[in-house]
Amino acid sequence: MATTPGGPAAEPTARRDRYAGPPRYRAVPRWGLPVGPWRIAPVPGEGPLRPVDRARALAAQLVPVLWVVVVVSGVAAVAEVWRYVLLLFSRSDALSPEAVGVSDALVWFGGWSSVVATIAAGVLMISWSVWTYRAAADRSGTRAWRSRRRVVAGWVVPGWNLVAPGSLLAETEHAALDLPPERRPSPSRELLVWWALWAACVVLGAVVLVWRFRTGTQALADGVVLHAWADVLAAVTAWRTIRVVRLLTALLATRAQGPRQLLVSATAGTAGAEPAVPVGAAGPQAAPTAAPVPTTSAAPAG
Template sequence: MSVIQVCARCAGRWPVLGAPAQWCPRCHGVLLAPIRTEQQLSPDQRGFRWVARPPLRRGGLAADPPAPSPTPHYTDVPRWGLQDHVDSSPGGRNWPEALADKAATFLIATAGLYALAVPAELGRYAVLVWNRTRLVDPTVLAVSDVAVFVTQAGGMLFALLSGISGVCWLLRIRRRTFARERRSDPRSAGELIVGCAVPGLNLVMPGVFLLEVVRRDPRAVTLVRAWWAMWVFGVVLLVFNWFWRSRPGLQAMADGVLLSAFTAMIAAATALLALLVLRRLEGRTLKGTKEAVTRWVIATDPPSESELPAKNSGTPDQEALAS
């Protein structure tokens, strides 16, 4: 009489020696309850049942192939991923921001027109000198007049646009600077506009407004002071030019032409300095590219031989005489 245990996984028969085992030594499957080989037990009383399989078919009966299903597709636009939220409500254009963005362009145009006005005024002065002894061709005179009018009138127009856009840019740069420092601007927008628009005040307050923003940048402070001085000098020179043109006489008119050329040169320099200040505060170069950040690293290693100062290459006698 023998007692065996049948593996539920590989159907292997293992004799029971002592206490019943739990795991199959071959496949580590679960061993069923022990049974006696000489007793014929009904399937209900056995802890297992035999399943007949065809030869070389270890996986059992093959399952029926699945029926073809429709191609998977989205019934709606997927909501995952990047979302582009478009504001359907019609919003008005932010004109102060748009003008602030155009400040650099207007300053470049102003500097260019006044720079062209300098040779135009000098050309008019040359025509006046030539006309003292000879007749001037009407075509040359018309070209000179058109050149002076276009450059001077265009320079004044773009200077006005530069002033308006410059005020908008000043409001924006002050708002960003104080927001970066987590402080509120001590001056209101109305105070800034009045200080930049009222004659007399606009000679003093724009420089003060800028210095309140750039007080921690020595180079920017130097640029603001240079622009401030050039701005005041240009306004004084413009007023002097108006009074000079009211003087009678041909010589006064000729001198007024030279004074206009000098005034145009100062105006071009003022616009260029204003552009430098704008680029400096925005962290950009004069061309508008991003300014490279200088990083300083503390040197911890001793200097190499190439970094040491050159030693005296003279002979020992020369060194003794030198000492």
């Protein structure tokens, strides 16, 4: 094999051009990213998100915000109690500026943070209730007779918001339990407790708002007590709301057709009580009875 004199030829090195700036075009390019926010491409063969999927996504955002409401409402309640204790001490002794400053800072932080967290939780709660109501209607195979505007108005209109949210969630629970649509909804104990707390929270909040317009030393002291009770009630109501949201979301997320445990109660001493069987499964079959065997009596030996 012949080689060139002086050894093999060196491979040519790639030439590096200097950076000449961004590319220039004689006309506006027709390619590029689409205008608008980034969106996840839909999976082929799948349609838009179902109401139950939207309800689950909103519940995942709502529950942490409700926990924030519980915490900041508790802080606000402690701050109001501390302010009332300082008012009692101020009747006989002078208060230190540091104690008053810390009390005012806690009251300010607890009050405004609870207001912001409550508004955020309220917006998410209304959206969640809209989609859970639609998901319950789809599950039961009926048409949702409450429109979006009617649901929102039931939460925000004074007076109406004492009964509309409870009845809305009662209808949602009724459909989520796969009960007959023609039967009147009967709220569970969990929902009734939440309903009572919600109504009490709305009423006490209105009383606190009206009480702020009163003047006088005693009115201010009574306002501190009302604010403390309102914060405590708000924290308890938010905690019960978390339980209701998780309960209804879990009921709607389960399949309508599938094994469900049916509880059968039997009193002590009751005979023939049937055990719990899954709904939709074949019921307990009676054991086949044997045919009566004819018996013949032997004739006495004679």
